[in-house]
Amino acid sequence: MRVLVLIARVIDGVNGVIGRAMGWVALLMVTIGVINVVGRYLGAQIGMQLSSNALLEAQTYAYSMIFLLAAAHVLCGNGHIRVDIIYAGRSQRTRAWIDIFGTLIFLLPFCIFALYFSVGYVERSWNVLESSPNPGGLPRYPIKTVILIGFAMLLLQGGSELIKRIAWLRGVPGVPGPGDADARRVAAQAGEA
Template sequence: MQYLVVLSRTIDRANWLVGQGLRWIALVLVVLGVVNVVGRYLGAQLGMQLSSNSLLEAQIQAFNVMFLLGGAYLLLENGHIRVDVLHSKFSAHTKAWIDFLGSVLLLIPFCLLMLGYSFDYVLRAWQRLEVSPNPGGLPLYPIKTVLLIGFTLLLLQGVSQAIKAAAVIRQGRQ
């Protein structure tokens, strides 16, 4: 069990680092939003186009990165949605069982299913070097790859959560 706890801590640390990196993506997202708004309104006042599809798509892609990679960090930090009214009344042992079963029966199979469906989708995007159809649009294959990375991180965090829950369950039996 000790090996699994070390594995869990390693996964937690990796997802924590990703979460910290996402703070910078959030800053980029805000800067892109400001540049787009200022460019649109200032450009209208000056009679020129100061915003572009590339900037708009970069803003959308920054949000996508935050959303897709942030799920594992959110799970690590216990920020996901749950029925806290019920959950708060349970003992630590019962909570551990709920977390273990939720991870093993729902989260992990869902992530595996999404990885299975996403793989061909991402592979086709890379084979075509897919680019946005909008004028001045950005490449789409890198952002589609984030699907695989995000679900892999979420899968790993689900494994980590199951390990931590199993450790609590095991302690309760001793």
């Protein structure tokens, strides 16, 4: 079990790095958006086209990257929405079992389903080196690859969460239980940790 917990920690670490990197991508996305707006209005004033399809698509690509690649990091930090009627007010042990069943019944099958149907989609895009239909647009095949990477990382993080919940139920020391990460995060935000 200790080896599995170590693997889970490695997955958590990788997704943590990716999640923090997406914070910088968000900053880049906002910067590109500002450049687009300023370019469009300034260009209208001077009678020149200062915005481009590449910039517009780059902003959309950045958003797509954030959404797809940060999902696993959010799962690791217990930041996804839960159904409070089912989860709130339950003991940690019950919440651990809810997490296990939710991961096995919903998360992992959904990720496998998404990966299965995305492989051909991404492969076709790479085979033709798909590009934007817009003049001056960006290639499409790299951003479509992010779909596979995002769901693969979410699948791995789901496995990590499963390992951690089972380890916690078995009493493995040093493994946080359901809600423990939330308590640490709230304490850190309040300056208590």
